[in-house]
Ligand SMILES: Nc1ncnc2c1ncn2[C@@H]1O[C@H](COP(=O)(O)OP(=O)(O)OP(=O)(O)O)[C@@H](O)[C@H]1O
């Protein structure tokens with residue numbers, strides 16, 4: 001469908017959602033759909049919940065965030081369950097400013113933007129629908145029209161609590177335009193939109209000397225004072241500050257802690273009492289979520305200042321740490337690259353993973369338990385199996401520090417290095433080595449890295465490089481085997497037949513000649529030696545495998561290539577050992593003969609077809625592995 005058609009359809013859809021009617025008619029809607037009268041916090045919470053919650057390992061994962069924020073599941077769970085949920089239930093946290101605290105480029109702005117865009121979309125759905133007094137610059141809640149002394153009766157009839165006073169402007173309009181007849185006041189459905197300044201606002205402090213509180217709370221409209229006769233006539237006031245416009249929805253307060261105190265006080269009275277003072281009017285009620293963000297240093301210096309004590313108790317701080325999982329970090333880079341203008345460059349497989357390993361290592365803290373190193377910790381955090389450790393150990397590790405993920409290399413740095421490599425070298429294809437090199441060079445220019453830290457980071461680059469070497473070797477060796485899985489399976493079946501015969505002290509039958517033969521000791525040992533099983537230990541190992549097979553059989557499960565970690569490793573190593581010479585010679589020879597050339601082309605083709613390389617990156621990989629094997 002062409003874009004103009006789509007635009008037209010969209011307009012049509014929006015048109016259909018519009019609603020306008022009297023307050024009396026609005027009450028009918030409320031009877032049927034009481035949720036349209038929910039508070040701002042409750043709407044945000046329901047928006048998050050409606051997107052779906054998935055239980056993973058006993059923890060709640062909120063799908064609302066899952067296509068844009070990666071690896072922050074725990075922080076988000078805390079945010080939703082310790083702030084949004086209680087706030088939605090009108091508990092006291094609602095009256096505090098939500099302050100997201102985390103390291104640079106850790107996703108704070110992304111999180112806020114998701115909430116804003118989410119609310120815009122949600123207000124266009126049935127579950128997120130919202131109504132306001134028509135013509136009110138603050139989109140005031142129509143229920144404010146109900147006088148205080150009747151609110152208990154309203155609650156008894158509708159089960160809805162009303163908070164807040166009718167604003168000075170609407171008090172006057174009720175009187176002048178509607179002759180006090182509440183039921184006639186016109187109500188309309190509104191749709192949040194940051195661009196149109198409906199229910200979504202952003203405040204960003206500028207020079208404290210020139211900044212005017214009017215930016216937050218609106219100002220007198222001097223052009224109309226003459227018309228209305230007095231400054232205290234609400235019609236002579238423009239309720240167009242960020243706090244006014246964000247009413248019913250949310251306001252983002254950027255760089256809040258850099259702000260002048262007088263601004264902060266306004267905010268605090270708003271959040272605490274649910275109202276703020278503007279011009280010469282009675283307090284104005286507002287219902288909005290206020291989100292601010294800051295980094296740790298700024299926050300520490302803020303709370304260390306005695307003057308800020310009162311402010312401090314009115315803020316609720318939620319940490320937004322860096323992601324600590326390699327696989328999730330990869331997703332972050334993929335997303336950032338997709339959104340950038342280098343998205344057409346070929347990135348060799350494993351490149352982002354290797355970069356992510358480096359990044360995660362810089363963020364992790366040294367484990368306190370002696371038997372685990374940083375690389376193992378990195379694997380465990382990513383949910384991989386590490387021999388000798390289980391998920392309880394992972395939880396223990398996480399508890400060792402409560403501020404892990406608050407420092408280290410940020411994703412933007414990595415993406416900047418990747419793009420500068422691409423641009424500088426005009427490359428159409430980059431690989432892990434290019435990126436590691438670039439990350440290394442970049443450390444010199446990084447403004448906030450001390451010499452000591454640099455030393456540490458350089459070491460992590462070598463660690464990531466070693467990991468890459470392993471990955472590269474495996475990849476090429478696998479590609480050398482016509483069908484790797486097939487070969488591994490055949491070799492294993494062969495091994496198992498021999499082990500069975502050995503343990504049961506029986507003979508095997510030669511498939512070709514039909515002759516009875518003894519178990520092939522040489523074959524079995526050549527596999528077992530790969531994982532360091534000694535002559536003395538071989539019997540126990542073989543028996544253990546047979547026991548495992550029969551345990552599988554009892555449960556009706558098939559014992560296969562993946563059923564036994566160590567055996568799989570042994571088989572893999574054996575296959576690679578047999579291949580090593582072929583791979584070594586084929587990949588490193590400068591003048592390949594016809595046979596070798598054929599093999600190289602075959603391997604390159606397999607790398608391209610099955611493993612996601614292009615011809616440049618596949619050839620680079622082969623050359624690199626050749627040099628590795630010849631060291
Ligand atoms: N955990 C994450 N998941 C997905 N993307 C992330 C994550 N962390 C960072 N990013 C990406 O990194 C970039 C920077 O993030 P963002 O601007 O949201 O960070 P920030 O915390 O607001 O940083 P700053 O303190 O510099 O303002 C964005 O492109 C964002 O999408």
Ligand SMILES: [Mg+2]
Pocket residue numbers: 108109110
């Ligand atoms: Mg930001």
